Amino acid sequence: MSITDRVIAIIAEQAVLEPSDVTPESTLEDLGIDSLGLVESIFAIEEEFDISVPFNANEPQASDFDISNVAAIIAGIEKLVSEKV
Amino acid sequence: MKRVVISGAGTINSLGHSVPDTLEAMREGRCGISQLEFRDVERLSIKIGGQVRGFEAEGRFNRQQMSLYDRFTQFTLTAAKEAIDQSGIEFHGDLAARSGVVLGTAGGGVSTWDDNYRSVYEDGKNRVHPFVVPKLMNNAAASHVSMEHNLKGPSFTVSTACASSNHAMALAFQMVRSGAAPAMITGGSESMLCFGGVKAWEGLRVMSKDACRPFSANRNGMVQGEGAGAFVFEEYEHARARGADILCEVVGFAMSSDASDIVMPSKQGAARAMSGALTDARLNADQVGYINAHGTGTAANDKTECAAVAGVFGPHADDLMISSTKSMHGHLIGGTGAVELLACIMALRDGVIAPTIGYEDPDPECALDVVPNEARDAKVDVALSNAFAFGGLNAVLALKRV
Numbered sequence: 426m427s428i429t430d431r432v433i434a435i436i437a438e439q440a441v442l443e444p445s446d447v448t449p450e451s452t453l454e455d456l457g458i459d460s461l462g463l464v465e466s467i468f469a470i471e472e473e474f475d476i477s478v479p480f481n482a483n484e485p486q487a488s489d490f491d492i493s494n495v496a497a498i499i500a501g502i503e504k505l506v507s508e509k510v
Numbered sequence: 511m512k513r514v515v516i517s518g519a520g521t522i523n524s525l526g527h528s529v530p531d532t533l534e535a536m537r538e539g540r541c542g543i544s545q546l547e548f549r550d551v552e553r554l555s556i557k558i559g560g561q562v563r564g565f566e567a568e569g570r571f572n573r574q575q576m577s578l579y580d581r582f583t584q585f586t587l588t589a590a591k592e593a594i595d596q597s598g599i600e601f602h603g604d605l606a607a608r609s610g611v612v613l614g615t616a617g618g619g620v621s622t623w624d625d626n627y628r629s630v631y632e633d634g635k636n637r638v639h640p641f642v643v644p645k646l647m648n649n650a651a652a653s654h655v656s657m658e659h660n661l662k663g664p665s666f667t668v669s670t671a672c673a674s675s676n677h678a679m680a681l682a683f684q685m686v687r688s689g690a691a692p693a694m695i696t697g698g699s700e701s702m703l704c705f706g707g708v709k710a711w712e713g714l715r716v717m718s719k720d721a722c723r724p725f726s727a728n729r730n731g732m733v734q735g736e737g738a739g740a741f742v743f744e745e746y747e748h749a750r751a752r753g754a755d756i757l758c759e760v761v762g763f764a765m766s767s768d769a770s771d772i773v774m775p776s777k778q779g780a781a782r783a784m785s786g787a788l789t790d791a792r793l794n795a796d797q798v799g800y801i802n803a804h805g806t807g808t809a810a811n812d813k814t815e816c817a818a819v820a821g822v823f824g825p826h827a828d829d830l831m832i833s834s835t836k837s838m839h840g841h842l843i844g845g846t847g848a849v850e851l852l853a854c855i856m857a858l859r860d861g862v863i864a865p866t867i868g869y870e871d872p873d874p875e876c877a878l879d880v881v882p883n884e885a886r887d888a889k890v891d892v893a894l895s896n897a898f899a900f901g902g903l904n905a906v907l908a909l910k911r912v
Contacts, residue, residue: 441573464640465577471637 449496513746517754518597520589523737524560536864550705560735560840580619581701585738586651597742610663614674614698616844619646624706673899675847680763697848699738724805724834727871735840739848762791768902780818783904791908799890805834813875833866833881854893858911
């Protein structure tokens with residue numbers, strides 16, 4: 426599975442949706458993922474890719490990690506995965 | 511001062527997953543203690559306990575709930591639902607705004623601590639699930655009960671080791687009696703039966719390797735249990751007005767501190783709690799027909815408790831019945847007083863006294879009627895429930911037949 430598919434699978438599970446219902450343009454709000462759901466998703470992503478996501482729930486806007494929509498999250502993870510190697 | 515009644519009861523413990531199942535087991539003198547089953551149990555020297563079997567949390571709670579509910583919270587929610595359903599009380603409007611939840615637990619989310627310590631220390635992982643803190647905190651169960659049942663009044667958790675539930679129920683009683691709350695959900699829960707939980711208790715060397723035999727001369731220690739008990743404490747007129755089935759009345763309580771030793775019990779502290787509960791309830795000692803003992807099955811507790819009962823009740827100590835149901839469900843630590851209150855309700859409401867099972871040899875230092883091995887039919891008007899905790903913190907409740 427590609428990084429995109431794996432991230433979408435994690436987000437879809439969190440949102441209790443089918444992966445086909447999660448599009449790159451979807452925002453977390455669209456998907457009904459609240460702040461607790463977000464930190465749980467980030468945990469699942471860190472576990473899946475063995476990376477550390479720079480995200481502080483106190484200031485979501487301040488971190489380098491863009492969570493404005495699914496595409497931005499995927500791009501951020503692809504960057505973190507590439508930096509790992 | 512308002513009168514306070516119990517209008518609903520719920521439980522899950524090693525004897526049963528409901529109040530009717532638990533009371534049936536107590537009537538039959540069944541033992542819920544057996545070989546423990548969990549990871550690394552072979553590394554323990556104590557391998558028995560009153561473990562809850564056949565509890566499928568996965569079917570009861572959804573995935574999101576499972577990620578937030580430690581086992582002690584799962585037990586609490588199960589017991590609270592039974593109590594509230596049975597009571598028929600519905601919390602909305604002013605009733606919801608003023609009613610709350612006071613629960614006892616000694617350890618809170620012990621298995622959540624245990625699993626995650628294992629993960630970071632033994633498995634060397636550097637990341638834990640984000641909900642570890644909200645899952646393990648001691649007030650998690652009280653908070654989830656408040657959310658599940660729309661209880662918006664005073665809610666908190668009391669932690670006084672083995673007296674946690676009795677302290678919690680005493681506080682809930684005070685709130686309803688004073689008029690501060692029309693109804694309170696109260697009781698307690700414990701789930702320490704995991705490797706770290708039992709290993710810690712082993713260290714004290716007060717645990718039995720074979721059975722819990724309170725008051726018996728050959729007793730050799732306590733046996734841990736797990737589970738929860740929950741009750742609806744309700745103002746009498748409120749319960750009557752809605753036609754509730756009243757299980758019994760709560761008429762008094764007392765708390766005392768030994769102020770002497772962190773683990774050894776004190777006869778004086780225990781006696782002051784019992785006599786204080788009688789004074790609070792305006793009862794004479796000779797009105798008490800049954801005492802649910804703390805009765806842990808340790809050498810120290812049982813003889814101290816019997817001496818305290820003899821001191822408080824004088825000649826009447828030989829006429830009343832005193833039993834320890836820990837012989838059947840084990841010691842639920844912070845949840846124990848809640849499950850044991852069911853034996854008091856059974857005595858008052860059904861006229862059945864739960865036995866002390868495993869009783870083999872009389873001990874001259876425990877020469878009271880401990881209802882050995884078989885339940886007994888008897889009419890009881892007043893019952894006491896004792897809890898004497900490590901740290902010397904005691905709480906006794908007085909209940910009356912309605």
